[in-house]
Amino acid sequence: MLSSVKTKVHFSYFYLLIGFISLFFSNGRWAIPLAAFLAPIFLVRFLRFQKPLKGFLFLIAGGFISNIFIWEELVPISGIFYYVMTFMMSLFTALVFLIDRIYSQRLKGIISTLVLPSVYVIMEYISVLTNPGGSFGALSTTQSSLPLLQIISITGIWGITFIILWTASIINWLLDNNFDKSALRKASWAYLFPIVIVIFWGQIRLTNVSSIRTVKIASINIPSSDMQHIFNDQPDSINEKINSSFLNNCEIAAKSEAKIIFGNEIMLNLNSDKEAEYIEKAKSAAVNNQIYIGLPLLIYPIENPDVRPMNKITWISPYGKILFEYYKAKPTPGEGNYGDGVIRYFDSPYGRISSVICFDMDFHELIQQVNEKNVDIMLVPGNDWKEITPYHTYAASFRAIEQGFNLVRSASRGLSASFNYKGEVLSYQNYFNTKDAIFYSDVPMKGQHTIYAVIGDSLAWASFLFFLLVSIFVFRKKKKAV
Numbered sequence: 001m002l003s004s005v006k007t008k009v010h011f012s013y014f015y016l017l018i019g020f021i022s023l024f025f026s027n028g029r030w031a032i033p034l035a036a037f038l039a040p041i042f043l044v045r046f047l048r049f050q051k052p053l054k055g056f057l058f059l060i061a062g063g064f065i066s067n068i069f070i071w072e073e074l075v076p077i078s079g080i081f082y083y084v085m086t087f088m089m090s091l092f093t094a095l096v097f098l099i100d101r102i103y104s105q106r107l108k109g110i111i112s113t114l115v116l117p118s119v120y121v122i123m124e125y126i127s128v129l130t131n132p133g134g135s136f137g138a139l140s141t142t143q144s145s146l147p148l149l150q151i152i153s154i155t156g157i158w159g160i161t162f163i164i165l166w167t168a169s170i171i172n173w174l175l176d177n178n179f180d181k182s183a184l185r186k187a188s189w190a191y192l193f194p195i196v197i198v199i200f201w202g203q204i205r206l207t208n209v210s211s212i213r214t215v216k217i218a219s220i221n222i223p224s225s226d227m228q229h230i231f232n233d234q235p236d237s238i239n240e241k242i243n244s245s246f247l248n249n250c251e252i253a254a255k256s257e258a259k260i261i262f263g264n265e266i267m268l269n270l271n272s273d274k275e276a277e278y279i280e281k282a283k284s285a286a287v288n289n290q291i292y293i294g295l296p297l298l299i300y301p302i303e304n305p306d307v308r309p310m311n312k313i314t315w316i317s318p319y320g321k322i323l324f325e326y327y328k329a330k331p332t333p334g335e336g337n338y339g340d341g342v343i344r345y346f347d348s349p350y351g352r353i354s355s356v357i358c359f360d361m362d363f364h365e366l367i368q369q370v371n372e373k374n375v376d377i378m379l380v381p382g383n384d385w386k387e388i389t390p391y392h393t394y395a396a397s398f399r400a401i402e403q404g405f406n407l408v409r410s411a412s413r414g415l416s417a418s419f420n421y422k423g424e425v426l427s428y429q430n431y432f433n434t435k436d437a438i439f440y441s442d443v444p445m446k447g448q449h450t451i452y453a454v455i456g457d458s459l460a461w462a463s464f465l466f467f468l469l470v471s472i473f474v475f476r477k478k479k480k481a482v
Helices: 002-023 033-048 052-070 080-106 110-130 157-176 181-207 224-230 235-255 272-289 358-362 364-372 391-403 451-455 458-481
Strands: 214-220 260-263 268-271 292-300 310-316 322-327 345-348 351-355 377-383 406-412 415-419 425-430 438-444
Touching (some): 002 033, 052 080, 080 458, 157 458, 235 268, 235 272, 268 272, 310 351, 358 364, 364 391, 391 415, 406 438
Parallel strands (some): 268 292, 377 406
Protein backbone atom coordinates (compact mmCIF):
# COMPACT_ATOMS: atom_id res chain seq x y z
CA MET A 1 0.00 0.00 0.00
CA LEU A 2 2.82 2.37 0.96
CA SER A 3 4.62 1.49 -2.24
CA SER A 4 1.48 2.32 -4.25
CA VAL A 5 1.20 5.74 -2.61
CA LYS A 6 4.86 6.49 -3.34
CA THR A 7 4.38 5.43 -6.95
CA LYS A 8 1.43 7.83 -7.31
CA VAL A 9 3.47 10.63 -5.75
CA HIS A 10 6.35 10.03 -8.15
CA PHE A 11 3.98 9.75 -11.12
CA SER A 12 2.36 13.05 -10.15
CA TYR A 13 5.48 14.83 -11.44
CA PHE A 14 4.45 13.64 -14.89
CA TYR A 15 1.16 15.52 -14.36
CA LEU A 16 3.18 18.56 -13.33
CA LEU A 17 5.27 18.34 -16.49
CA ILE A 18 2.20 18.19 -18.76
CA GLY A 19 0.56 21.00 -16.81
CA PHE A 20 3.73 23.09 -16.98
CA ILE A 21 4.01 22.66 -20.76
CA SER A 22 0.31 23.46 -21.15
CA LEU A 23 0.77 26.70 -19.20
CA PHE A 24 2.91 28.09 -22.03
CA PHE A 25 -0.11 27.77 -24.36
CA SER A 26 -2.90 28.52 -21.88
CA ASN A 27 -2.70 32.33 -22.20
CA GLY A 28 -0.53 35.14 -23.52
CA ARG A 29 1.43 35.13 -26.76
CA TRP A 30 0.95 31.45 -27.68
CA ALA A 31 -2.57 30.95 -26.33
CA ILE A 32 -4.44 27.88 -27.59
CA PRO A 33 -8.05 27.54 -26.37
CA LEU A 34 -7.71 23.83 -25.55
CA ALA A 35 -4.55 24.40 -23.50
CA ALA A 36 -6.49 26.71 -21.17
CA PHE A 37 -8.68 23.68 -20.32
CA LEU A 38 -5.80 21.19 -20.11
CA ALA A 39 -3.38 23.07 -17.84
CA PRO A 40 -5.61 23.20 -14.73
CA ILE A 41 -6.61 19.53 -15.12
CA PHE A 42 -3.02 18.35 -14.74
CA LEU A 43 -2.01 20.95 -12.15
CA VAL A 44 -4.91 19.95 -9.91
CA ARG A 45 -4.01 16.29 -10.40
CA PHE A 46 -0.39 16.96 -9.41
CA LEU A 47 -1.40 18.81 -6.27
CA ARG A 48 -3.78 16.03 -5.15
CA PHE A 49 -0.78 13.70 -4.65
CA GLN A 50 1.52 16.22 -3.00
CA LYS A 51 1.74 17.69 0.45
CA PRO A 52 -0.11 21.03 0.14
CA LEU A 53 2.80 23.37 0.86
CA LYS A 54 5.28 21.50 -1.33
CA GLY A 55 2.85 21.32 -4.24
CA PHE A 56 1.97 25.00 -3.75
CA LEU A 57 5.63 26.01 -4.11
CA PHE A 58 6.01 23.91 -7.26
CA LEU A 59 2.98 25.62 -8.82
CA ILE A 60 4.32 29.08 -7.97
CA ALA A 61 7.63 28.25 -9.62
CA GLY A 62 6.02 26.70 -12.72
CA GLY A 63 3.60 29.57 -13.14
CA PHE A 64 6.32 32.17 -12.64
CA ILE A 65 8.59 30.64 -15.28
CA SER A 66 5.80 30.32 -17.86
CA ASN A 67 4.48 33.83 -17.16
CA ILE A 68 7.89 35.36 -17.80
CA PHE A 69 7.85 34.02 -21.35
CA ILE A 70 4.17 34.21 -22.34
CA TRP A 71 3.65 37.85 -21.31
CA GLU A 72 6.92 39.26 -22.62
CA GLU A 73 6.26 42.35 -24.79
CA LEU A 74 2.51 41.88 -24.38
CA VAL A 75 2.35 44.12 -21.33
CA PRO A 76 3.97 47.59 -21.34
CA ILE A 77 6.08 46.87 -18.24
CA SER A 78 9.81 46.09 -18.09
CA GLY A 79 12.61 45.51 -15.62
CA ILE A 80 12.02 44.41 -12.05
CA PHE A 81 8.36 45.47 -12.20
CA TYR A 82 7.72 42.90 -14.94
CA TYR A 83 9.14 40.10 -12.81
CA VAL A 84 7.16 41.24 -9.76
CA MET A 85 3.98 41.26 -11.84
CA THR A 86 4.55 37.78 -13.30
CA PHE A 87 5.44 36.40 -9.87
CA MET A 88 2.29 37.84 -8.28
CA MET A 89 0.19 36.35 -11.07
CA SER A 90 1.62 32.90 -10.38
CA LEU A 91 1.33 33.33 -6.60
CA PHE A 92 -2.39 34.11 -6.64
CA THR A 93 -3.16 31.39 -9.20
CA ALA A 94 -1.25 28.82 -7.15
CA LEU A 95 -3.15 29.98 -4.04
CA VAL A 96 -6.43 29.12 -5.79
CA PHE A 97 -5.20 25.57 -6.46
CA LEU A 98 -3.97 25.26 -2.88
CA ILE A 99 -7.40 26.20 -1.52
CA ASP A 100 -8.97 23.57 -3.78
CA ARG A 101 -6.43 21.01 -2.53
CA ILE A 102 -7.30 21.70 1.10
CA TYR A 103 -11.08 21.83 0.63
CA SER A 104 -11.18 18.71 -1.56
CA GLN A 105 -9.96 16.70 1.43
CA ARG A 106 -12.76 17.95 3.65
CA LEU A 107 -15.74 18.05 1.32
CA LYS A 108 -17.60 15.04 -0.01
CA GLY A 109 -19.70 14.71 -3.11
CA ILE A 110 -19.89 16.57 -6.37
CA ILE A 111 -20.42 19.89 -4.62
CA SER A 112 -16.67 19.86 -3.92
CA THR A 113 -16.08 20.43 -7.66
CA LEU A 114 -17.50 23.95 -7.35
CA VAL A 115 -14.73 25.14 -5.04
CA LEU A 116 -12.00 25.51 -7.69
CA PRO A 117 -14.08 27.46 -10.26
CA SER A 118 -15.64 29.65 -7.58
CA VAL A 119 -12.34 30.61 -5.99
CA TYR A 120 -10.72 31.20 -9.39
CA VAL A 121 -13.59 33.49 -10.42
CA ILE A 122 -13.21 35.38 -7.12
CA MET A 123 -9.47 35.78 -7.65
CA GLU A 124 -9.86 36.94 -11.24
CA TYR A 125 -12.74 39.26 -10.37
CA ILE A 126 -10.66 41.01 -7.71
CA SER A 127 -7.71 41.15 -10.11
CA VAL A 128 -9.73 42.71 -12.92
CA LEU A 129 -11.19 45.35 -10.60
CA THR A 130 -7.93 46.30 -8.89
CA ASN A 131 -5.05 45.89 -11.32
CA PRO A 132 -4.18 48.62 -13.86
CA GLY A 133 -4.59 46.22 -16.79
CA GLY A 134 -8.29 45.53 -16.28
CA SER A 135 -9.36 42.30 -17.99
CA PHE A 136 -6.27 42.21 -20.24
CA GLY A 137 -5.04 38.62 -19.98
CA ALA A 138 -8.21 37.28 -18.34
CA LEU A 139 -8.52 33.51 -18.78
CA SER A 140 -11.80 33.83 -20.65
CA THR A 141 -10.15 35.80 -23.47
CA THR A 142 -8.26 32.66 -24.52
CA GLN A 143 -11.46 31.18 -25.92
CA SER A 144 -12.74 31.60 -29.47
CA SER A 145 -15.71 29.23 -29.79
CA LEU A 146 -18.65 31.51 -30.55
CA PRO A 147 -21.35 29.10 -29.25
CA LEU A 148 -19.49 28.96 -25.92
CA LEU A 149 -18.85 32.72 -25.85
CA GLN A 150 -22.57 33.53 -26.01
CA ILE A 151 -22.79 32.75 -22.28
CA ILE A 152 -20.96 36.05 -21.78
CA SER A 153 -24.23 37.83 -22.59
CA ILE A 154 -25.61 36.33 -19.34
CA THR A 155 -22.67 35.85 -16.97
CA GLY A 156 -20.00 38.14 -18.35
CA ILE A 157 -16.50 36.73 -18.76
CA TRP A 158 -16.86 34.93 -15.41
CA GLY A 159 -19.02 32.25 -16.99
CA ILE A 160 -16.22 31.19 -19.33
CA THR A 161 -13.68 31.17 -16.50
CA PHE A 162 -16.04 29.12 -14.34
CA ILE A 163 -16.57 26.52 -17.08
CA ILE A 164 -12.82 26.12 -17.73
CA LEU A 165 -12.00 25.50 -14.06
CA TRP A 166 -15.13 23.44 -13.39
CA THR A 167 -14.09 21.11 -16.20
CA ALA A 168 -10.74 20.54 -14.50
CA SER A 169 -12.42 19.99 -11.16
CA ILE A 170 -15.01 17.54 -12.51
CA ILE A 171 -12.40 15.42 -14.32
CA ASN A 172 -10.29 15.19 -11.19
CA TRP A 173 -13.33 14.29 -9.10
CA LEU A 174 -14.16 11.48 -11.54
CA LEU A 175 -10.57 10.26 -11.34
CA ASP A 176 -10.74 10.33 -7.54
CA ASN A 177 -13.87 8.17 -7.78
CA ASN A 178 -12.37 5.84 -10.43
CA PHE A 179 -15.08 6.83 -12.92
CA ASP A 180 -17.60 4.59 -11.17
CA LYS A 181 -21.18 4.55 -12.43
CA SER A 182 -22.55 6.66 -9.59
CA ALA A 183 -19.93 9.39 -10.14
CA LEU A 184 -20.49 9.36 -13.91
CA ARG A 185 -24.24 9.67 -13.44
CA LYS A 186 -23.87 12.60 -11.04
CA ALA A 187 -21.35 14.34 -13.34
CA SER A 188 -23.68 13.88 -16.31
CA TRP A 189 -26.54 15.66 -14.59
CA ALA A 190 -24.61 18.24 -12.59
CA TYR A 191 -21.96 19.19 -15.18
CA LEU A 192 -22.45 17.72 -18.65
CA PHE A 193 -26.15 18.54 -19.00
CA PRO A 194 -25.70 22.28 -18.13
CA ILE A 195 -22.67 22.54 -20.46
CA VAL A 196 -24.63 21.00 -23.32
CA ILE A 197 -27.45 23.48 -22.65
CA VAL A 198 -24.95 26.38 -22.72
CA ILE A 199 -23.48 25.28 -26.06
CA PHE A 200 -26.89 24.50 -27.55
CA TRP A 201 -28.31 27.87 -26.47
CA GLY A 202 -25.23 29.64 -27.85
CA GLN A 203 -25.68 27.93 -31.20
CA ILE A 204 -29.35 28.93 -31.32
CA ARG A 205 -28.43 32.53 -30.51
CA LEU A 206 -25.91 32.56 -33.37
CA THR A 207 -28.33 31.09 -35.90
CA ASN A 208 -31.08 33.53 -34.98
CA VAL A 209 -30.66 35.88 -37.95
CA SER A 210 -32.48 39.19 -37.73
CA SER A 211 -33.33 41.54 -40.58
CA ILE A 212 -31.67 44.58 -39.01
CA ARG A 213 -30.53 47.22 -41.48
CA THR A 214 -26.85 48.10 -41.68
CA VAL A 215 -24.84 51.29 -42.04
CA LYS A 216 -21.48 51.62 -43.77
CA ILE A 217 -18.81 52.83 -41.37
CA ALA A 218 -15.29 53.76 -42.44
CA SER A 219 -12.19 54.09 -40.32
CA ILE A 220 -9.10 55.87 -41.59
CA ASN A 221 -5.61 54.45 -41.13
CA ILE A 222 -2.11 55.29 -42.26
CA PRO A 223 -0.96 52.08 -44.00
CA SER A 224 2.41 50.69 -42.94
CA SER A 225 3.69 51.04 -46.54
CA ASP A 226 2.96 54.78 -46.52
CA MET A 227 4.22 55.22 -42.96
CA GLN A 228 7.78 54.48 -44.07
CA HIS A 229 7.69 57.39 -46.54
CA ILE A 230 6.09 59.74 -44.04
CA PHE A 231 8.77 59.09 -41.43
CA ASN A 232 11.46 60.33 -43.82
CA ASP A 233 10.14 63.85 -43.24
CA GLN A 234 10.40 66.13 -40.22
CA PRO A 235 7.91 65.57 -37.31
CA ASP A 236 5.82 68.69 -38.04
CA SER A 237 5.55 67.70 -41.68
CA ILE A 238 4.47 64.18 -40.67
CA ASN A 239 1.56 65.54 -38.62
CA GLU A 240 0.50 67.93 -41.38
CA LYS A 241 0.42 65.11 -43.92
CA ILE A 242 -1.57 62.83 -41.63
CA ASN A 243 -4.03 65.55 -40.65
CA SER A 244 -4.58 66.52 -44.29
CA SER A 245 -4.86 62.92 -45.50
CA PHE A 246 -7.44 62.12 -42.83
CA LEU A 247 -9.91 64.70 -44.17
CA ASN A 248 -9.14 63.73 -47.78
CA ASN A 249 -9.85 60.10 -46.97
CA CYS A 250 -13.08 61.11 -45.24
CA GLU A 251 -14.27 62.53 -48.55
CA ILE A 252 -13.19 59.37 -50.40
CA ALA A 253 -15.06 57.21 -47.88
CA ALA A 254 -18.16 59.41 -48.19
CA LYS A 255 -18.16 58.88 -51.94
CA SER A 256 -18.18 55.14 -51.20
CA GLU A 257 -21.39 55.77 -49.19
CA ALA A 258 -19.87 55.62 -45.72
CA LYS A 259 -22.08 57.58 -43.33
CA ILE A 260 -19.92 57.47 -40.20
CA ILE A 261 -16.14 57.94 -40.33
CA PHE A 262 -13.44 58.00 -37.68
CA GLY A 263 -9.75 57.10 -37.33
CA ASN A 264 -7.11 55.37 -35.22
CA GLU A 265 -6.28 56.54 -31.71
CA ILE A 266 -4.12 59.74 -31.50
CA MET A 267 -3.96 59.84 -35.29
CA LEU A 268 -4.34 63.62 -35.39
CA ASN A 269 -1.58 65.42 -33.46
CA LEU A 270 -2.19 69.14 -32.90
CA ASN A 271 -0.98 71.93 -30.67
CA SER A 272 -3.86 73.42 -28.68
CA ASP A 273 -3.72 76.70 -30.64
CA LYS A 274 -4.35 74.78 -33.90
CA GLU A 275 -7.23 72.62 -32.70
CA ALA A 276 -10.08 75.05 -33.39
CA GLU A 277 -8.86 75.71 -36.93
CA TYR A 278 -8.66 71.99 -37.73
CA ILE A 279 -12.10 71.30 -36.25
CA GLU A 280 -13.56 73.98 -38.52
CA LYS A 281 -12.09 72.15 -41.52
CA ALA A 282 -13.57 68.91 -40.26
CA LYS A 283 -16.97 70.57 -39.81
CA SER A 284 -16.89 71.71 -43.43
CA ALA A 285 -16.02 68.19 -44.57
CA ALA A 286 -18.89 66.79 -42.48
CA VAL A 287 -21.42 69.27 -43.88
CA ASN A 288 -20.25 69.03 -47.50
CA ASN A 289 -20.37 65.22 -47.46
CA GLN A 290 -23.28 64.81 -45.02
CA ILE A 291 -21.33 62.45 -42.77
CA TYR A 292 -20.57 61.99 -39.08
CA ILE A 293 -16.84 62.43 -38.38
CA GLY A 294 -14.98 61.28 -35.28
CA LEU A 295 -11.65 63.05 -34.85
CA PRO A 296 -9.10 60.99 -32.85
CA LEU A 297 -7.05 63.83 -31.39
CA LEU A 298 -3.89 64.18 -29.36
CA ILE A 299 -3.77 67.81 -28.23
CA TYR A 300 -0.56 69.33 -26.87
CA PRO A 301 -1.34 72.21 -24.45
CA ILE A 302 1.25 74.81 -25.52
CA GLU A 303 0.20 77.14 -22.69
CA ASN A 304 1.41 74.52 -20.22
CA PRO A 305 4.09 72.26 -21.78
CA ASP A 306 4.49 70.28 -18.54
CA VAL A 307 0.94 68.89 -18.86
CA ARG A 308 0.70 65.63 -20.76
CA PRO A 309 -1.14 65.75 -24.12
CA MET A 310 -4.89 65.12 -24.13
CA ASN A 311 -6.09 61.94 -25.84
CA LYS A 312 -9.68 62.29 -27.00
CA ILE A 313 -12.21 61.77 -29.77
CA THR A 314 -14.43 64.64 -30.95
CA TRP A 315 -17.60 63.80 -32.87
CA ILE A 316 -19.05 66.17 -35.47
CA SER A 317 -22.52 65.90 -37.05
CA PRO A 318 -23.46 66.31 -40.74
CA TYR A 319 -24.73 69.76 -39.72
CA GLY A 320 -21.31 70.86 -38.47
CA LYS A 321 -22.16 70.62 -34.76
CA ILE A 322 -19.87 69.13 -32.12
CA LEU A 323 -21.83 66.22 -30.65
CA PHE A 324 -19.46 65.34 -27.82
CA GLU A 325 -15.85 65.06 -26.75
CA TYR A 326 -14.64 61.95 -24.95
CA TYR A 327 -11.28 61.80 -23.19
CA LYS A 328 -9.60 58.44 -22.75
CA ALA A 329 -10.49 57.26 -19.26
CA LYS A 330 -7.99 54.40 -18.86
CA PRO A 331 -4.70 55.30 -20.53
CA THR A 332 -1.78 52.89 -20.43
CA PRO A 333 1.04 53.94 -18.04
CA GLY A 334 2.72 57.18 -19.10
CA GLU A 335 -0.11 58.27 -21.43
CA GLY A 336 -2.17 61.47 -21.48
CA ASN A 337 -4.71 62.71 -18.96
CA TYR A 338 -7.62 60.80 -17.50
CA GLY A 339 -11.08 61.87 -18.58
CA ASP A 340 -14.09 61.99 -16.30
CA GLY A 341 -14.96 58.37 -17.17
CA VAL A 342 -18.47 59.26 -18.38
CA ILE A 343 -19.38 57.53 -21.63
CA ARG A 344 -21.29 59.78 -24.02
CA TYR A 345 -23.37 59.11 -27.12
CA PHE A 346 -25.33 60.72 -29.91
CA ASP A 347 -28.49 59.65 -31.68
CA SER A 348 -28.42 59.33 -35.45
CA PRO A 349 -30.58 57.86 -38.22
CA TYR A 350 -28.25 54.86 -37.97
CA GLY A 351 -28.74 54.12 -34.28
CA ARG A 352 -27.33 55.38 -31.01
CA ILE A 353 -23.55 55.82 -31.37
CA SER A 354 -20.91 55.94 -28.64
CA SER A 355 -17.12 55.90 -28.38
CA VAL A 356 -14.42 54.98 -25.92
CA ILE A 357 -10.70 54.76 -26.68
CA CYS A 358 -8.51 51.66 -26.97
CA PHE A 359 -7.54 50.46 -23.46
CA ASP A 360 -10.91 51.60 -22.06
CA MET A 361 -12.41 48.43 -23.54
CA ASP A 362 -10.37 46.30 -21.12
CA PHE A 363 -12.37 47.68 -18.19
CA HIS A 364 -15.77 46.03 -18.09
CA GLU A 365 -16.98 48.15 -15.16
CA LEU A 366 -16.40 51.30 -17.26
CA ILE A 367 -18.22 49.89 -20.29
CA GLN A 368 -21.14 48.76 -18.09
CA GLN A 369 -22.39 52.35 -18.28
CA VAL A 370 -23.79 51.70 -21.73
CA ASN A 371 -26.46 49.29 -20.46
CA GLU A 372 -28.43 52.34 -19.26
CA LYS A 373 -27.78 54.27 -22.45
CA ASN A 374 -29.06 51.71 -24.99
CA VAL A 375 -26.02 52.10 -27.24
CA ASP A 376 -26.36 50.37 -30.61
CA ILE A 377 -22.87 50.91 -32.04
CA MET A 378 -19.57 51.43 -30.23
CA LEU A 379 -16.75 53.00 -32.27
CA VAL A 380 -13.31 52.57 -30.72
CA PRO A 381 -10.09 54.22 -31.95
CA GLY A 382 -7.15 52.02 -30.96
CA ASN A 383 -3.36 51.99 -31.09
CA ASP A 384 -1.68 48.61 -30.52
CA TRP A 385 1.62 46.94 -31.26
CA LYS A 386 2.49 43.75 -33.12
CA GLU A 387 2.78 41.47 -30.08
CA ILE A 388 -0.82 42.08 -28.96
CA THR A 389 -2.25 41.76 -32.47
CA PRO A 390 -4.91 40.39 -32.97
CA TYR A 391 -5.51 39.54 -29.28
CA HIS A 392 -6.44 43.03 -28.14
CA THR A 393 -9.13 43.52 -30.77
CA TYR A 394 -10.77 40.14 -30.17
CA ALA A 395 -10.71 40.75 -26.41
CA ALA A 396 -12.61 44.01 -27.03
CA SER A 397 -15.36 42.04 -28.77
CA PHE A 398 -16.22 40.44 -25.41
CA ARG A 399 -17.60 43.82 -24.30
CA ALA A 400 -19.90 43.77 -27.34
CA ILE A 401 -21.31 40.37 -26.32
CA GLU A 402 -21.68 41.50 -22.69
CA GLN A 403 -23.55 44.70 -23.44
CA GLY A 404 -25.24 43.86 -26.73
CA PHE A 405 -23.76 46.58 -28.94
CA ASN A 406 -22.16 46.31 -32.37
CA LEU A 407 -18.50 47.25 -32.45
CA VAL A 408 -15.92 48.73 -34.80
CA ARG A 409 -12.38 48.92 -33.45
CA SER A 410 -9.94 50.85 -35.64
CA ALA A 411 -6.38 50.04 -34.62
CA SER A 412 -3.12 51.55 -35.77
CA ARG A 413 -0.34 48.94 -35.60
CA GLY A 414 -2.93 46.25 -34.96
CA LEU A 415 -6.08 44.53 -36.17
CA SER A 416 -9.02 46.72 -37.16
CA ALA A 417 -12.24 44.74 -37.08
CA SER A 418 -15.99 45.04 -36.76
CA PHE A 419 -18.24 42.69 -34.78
CA ASN A 420 -21.95 42.35 -34.24
CA TYR A 421 -23.39 42.02 -30.73
CA LYS A 422 -22.84 38.24 -30.87
CA GLY A 423 -19.09 38.67 -31.35
CA GLU A 424 -19.21 37.52 -34.97
CA VAL A 425 -16.57 39.15 -37.19
CA LEU A 426 -18.12 41.30 -39.90
CA SER A 427 -14.91 42.58 -41.50
CA TYR A 428 -11.25 43.03 -40.60
CA GLN A 429 -8.02 44.64 -41.75
CA ASN A 430 -4.54 43.95 -40.39
CA TYR A 431 -2.30 47.01 -40.29
CA PHE A 432 0.80 44.90 -40.92
CA ASN A 433 -0.31 43.37 -44.22
CA THR A 434 -2.44 45.99 -45.96
CA LYS A 435 -1.85 49.03 -48.14
CA ASP A 436 -5.40 50.31 -47.76
CA ALA A 437 -5.88 53.56 -45.88
CA ILE A 438 -9.64 53.04 -45.41
CA PHE A 439 -11.30 50.16 -43.59
CA TYR A 440 -15.01 49.67 -44.35
CA SER A 441 -17.63 47.84 -42.30
CA ASP A 442 -21.34 47.26 -42.81
CA VAL A 443 -22.62 47.33 -39.25
CA PRO A 444 -26.13 46.56 -37.89
CA MET A 445 -27.91 49.72 -36.77
CA LYS A 446 -29.52 48.05 -33.77
CA GLY A 447 -27.99 46.38 -30.74
CA GLN A 448 -29.68 43.94 -28.38
CA HIS A 449 -30.41 44.02 -24.67
CA THR A 450 -28.55 41.33 -22.71
CA ILE A 451 -29.20 39.61 -19.40
CA TYR A 452 -25.70 40.54 -18.27
CA ALA A 453 -26.53 44.23 -18.74
CA VAL A 454 -29.25 43.72 -16.11
CA ILE A 455 -27.63 41.35 -13.60
CA GLY A 456 -24.01 42.41 -14.05
CA ASP A 457 -21.39 40.40 -12.16
CA SER A 458 -23.89 38.26 -10.30
CA LEU A 459 -21.94 35.06 -10.99
CA ALA A 460 -18.84 36.54 -9.36
CA TRP A 461 -20.86 37.53 -6.30
CA ALA A 462 -22.54 34.12 -6.22
CA SER A 463 -19.06 32.61 -6.18
CA PHE A 464 -18.19 34.77 -3.18
CA LEU A 465 -21.33 33.62 -1.36
CA PHE A 466 -20.77 29.95 -2.18
CA PHE A 467 -17.18 30.02 -0.99
CA LEU A 468 -18.16 31.79 2.22
CA LEU A 469 -20.84 29.18 3.03
CA VAL A 470 -18.55 26.28 2.16
CA SER A 471 -15.76 27.76 4.28
CA ILE A 472 -18.08 28.03 7.28
CA PHE A 473 -19.06 24.39 6.81
CA VAL A 474 -15.46 23.20 6.40
CA PHE A 475 -14.11 25.01 9.45
CA ARG A 476 -17.02 23.97 11.65
CA LYS A 477 -16.44 20.38 10.58
CA LYS A 478 -12.73 20.71 11.40
CA LYS A 479 -13.52 22.21 14.80
CA LYS A 480 -15.87 19.33 15.66
CA ALA A 481 -13.23 16.81 14.59
CA VAL A 482 -10.72 18.44 16.97
